[in-house]
Each structure stands twice: as structure tokens, then as C-alpha cells.
Amino acid sequence: MADPLSRVFSALADPTRRDIVARLAVGDATVNELAAPYDVTVQAVSKHLRVLEDAGLVSRSREAQRRPVHLEAEVFDLMTKWIERYRRQAEERYRRLDDVLRAMPDADPPSPEGPTP
Template sequence: MDDDQLSRAFAALADPTRRDLVSRLALGDAAVGDLAAPYDMSLQAVSKHIAVLERAGLVTRSRDAQRRPVRLDAEVLGELTGWIDRHRRAAEARMSRLEDVLADPETAPPATPTHAPSEEGQP
């Protein structure tokens, strides 16, 4: 997943209505009318939310006779989860190292400067 796709997916999921639609689609495919039923908004407004999810690659629509069911793309969700997981593991590793240093400061690696001095010897 490239950065643009990642940005579109997270932007789409920033909206609570779209997150709710994704949660509902995790239970199974649904028609737009069925998805719109619990909301106090027009069918057109819900369709626009679904279009945002579709552009982000999170859902697809297929044709089933007269119906156009909306389907969650589990593979894309897996890629988002993988991205989040990598960053979570890195943050946990940093916190674990910090906890080790705080538990025994004598084992801490020597401090490194946060910036290199300029050529004239001034910061």
C-alpha cells in the first residue's frame, strides 16, 4: 500500500459514520438501503460516505441482479492493521528500553548530542 492509499484510507476512517459503516460491513455484505436505515440522513448522503470508502479501497460494490451489495475489503484492512502494528511494536520496544534504563541507570548507553556543532565550533 503506497502513501497515497494509506492517506486516503485513514482520512476515510476519520469520519465516525464511515467507521460505523465499516463495522457493520465487517458482519457481512449489505445493500446501500440497508446500510442507510439506522441513520438520520438521506440515502444519497450514505452513498457519498460509501463512495469515499470505495475511493479509499476499503469497500467494493458488485452487481447482483438488481442489487449492488457493498463489500468490505478485508485485505486492505489487513494492510492498515499491519502498518499500525509495525509502529506499535516500535513504540513498545522504545518504551521497554526506557523502562530498562529507568530501572538501572548504570546500564544506560552514553548520551549522544541531539545536534552536531557547526564547522566554526558553534551550535
């Protein structure tokens, strides 16, 4: 799973990881602090952070034996851009279809419904 988009979407597909992101939006935190609210081991949270880091959503710096985790919000744009593109395209298509329906000459198109009976 090499492509960045898959990594980001996949990273945020887990509720615990989304929770961690939510918490990090408030401020940086250490692994132990992040693990505290959950009933999983610290190792599990460390794994989650690795996934988030690989996705570019999070960065870890060294500060003595602590490793404060920091949210990197820029990667979000990758997703929003992708989403917006296809949302826009779908809406555009809808609009165009509407136009076609409006400008429809009353010839009988291959519509299976009611071809002007």
C-alpha cells in the same frame, strides 16, 4: 491525498462510515438497507460508500438494479502493520532506555533533576 494509508485512516475517521463497516461485517447489504438506520439521505450514504470504496475497504458488484456492498477486510492489515510497527518501536525504545538507566554508572549525567546531590 494519494497514499493508500491516508485514505484508509481518513475513511475510518467518520463514525457513520465506521458504523457502515460494522454493519457490513455482518453481511453484504444494498445502499438503501445501509441508509435506513440513519436520518441522512441515500445520496449521502452513497458518498460514504464511495469514500470507503476508494480506500479499498468495500467493493460494489452489480446485481440487476441492486448494487450489493461487500466488505474487503484485507485492507485492515495495512493499518495494523503500520500501527504495530511504531508501537513496537516505541516499546523497544522504552525497554532500551530502561536498560541504559539500569546500567547507568554513577557519574553525573546532564540530568536537570537531582545529579546525585
